[in-house]
Amino acid sequence: MAERLEFDPRNIPTPDFSGNTYATVRRALIADANSPGINAEAEAEQHLRDQWEEENRALRARYEAQLEEDRAVEEARREEAAEAQRLKEVEKRAKEAELAKKADEKRTPLSSFKQGVGVGYIPQQIHPFAKKLMAARKYVPLWYFLPEATAEARERSRETVDTNRFQIAMDDVDSSTSSLTLVGSHTVRASTNAVPDSRLTWDQVMRAKSSFLNALPQGEFTDEFIRMFAGFYTGMDMHPELREEHGDRVLALYHAEMRRAWYERFEQRDPFDLAVFSEDTLEKCRIEVRRQNSERTIKGEYFLI
Numbered sequence: 497m498a499e500r501l502e503f504d505p506r507n508i509p510t511p512d513f514s515g516n517t518y519a520t521v522r523r524a525l526i527a528d529a530n531s532p533g534i535n536a537e538a539e540a541e542q543h544l545r546d547q548w549e550e551e552n553r554a555l556r557a558r559y560e561a562q563l564e565e566d567r568a569v570e571e572a573r574r575e576e577a578a579e580a581q582r583l584k585e586v587e588k589r590a591k592e593a594e595l596a597k598k599a600d601e602k603r604t605p606l607s608s609f610k611q612g613v614g615v616g617y618i619p620q621q622i623h624p625f626a627k628k629l630m631a632a633r634k635y636v637p638l639w640y641f642l643p644e645a646t647a648e649a650r651e652r653s654r655e656t657v658d659t660n661r662f663q664i665a666m667d668d669v670d671s672s673t674s675s676l677t678l679v680g681s682h683t684v685r686a687s688t689n690a691v692p693d694s695r696l697t698w699d700q701v702m703r704a705k706s707s708f709l710n711a712l713p714q715g716e717f718t719d720e721f722i723r724m725f726a727g728f729y730t731g732m733d734m735h736p737e738l739r740e741e742h743g744d745r746v747l748a749l750y751h752a753e754m755r756r757a758w759y760e761r762f763e764q765r766d767p768f769d770l771a772v773f774s775e776d777t778l779e780k781c782r783i784e785v786r787r788q789n790s791e792r793t794i795k796g797e798y799f800l801i
Contacts, residue, residue: 505559511544623652625686633762727771
């Protein structure tokens, strides 16, 4: 491979072959027997000029070829860079299209509506934790269907969450049967304000029952189950025990015991008819309320309703 020229041969000035610098060379040419056509200074000078121009033409041709090769390499480099940029743009557009597609999939689809037709009422919002458990047909404390739980659910719905963060969530409210799961921080979680059914007053039970019954379809319970639960609450609301002293506390405790027992049997795939009143359980609840009253009396904290 010829050595690369670092200069342009066209810029090399033609030497002065008539000067003293080349006098010795001219005389040698005249005296050389192998140069029969050179007999004078002018002929020797012309011979040197012709020889130099021939060599310079060769250098110029070599330099032009080198420039052409450089241009070809630079053009190939530009084309390669342009292709890389084009592929980068194609990849960028593909990613943007994919992100736009995913974003569109996450958006709530547009649904048509009838102009001029409003809504008569706003359905009660169910606490997200209760909604999750109801959908799974799991036991959920009745507190989650009280107005204070609804208010908490409304506040949670307004929260801005980071879906890239995770936390450990408990799948049930009973530590004896619950399990832990790694979930996104935006998923539902139990309320720290929730109280067990055993601590609810009868007034709270009655206020929460309608929301609970309305939420049963979340778990796709059949009409048979919904009628059973409705009969459970109607049976308690109509029971003569309510006319007795502390009867409301007895029935509130009965409600807690029976509803928990039904869900436990339901988990075991052996449910019973909750609407059938259990006088045995009711008597146990009476005894428990009397025990609590006696305990308060001993402590000087007799409970009056």
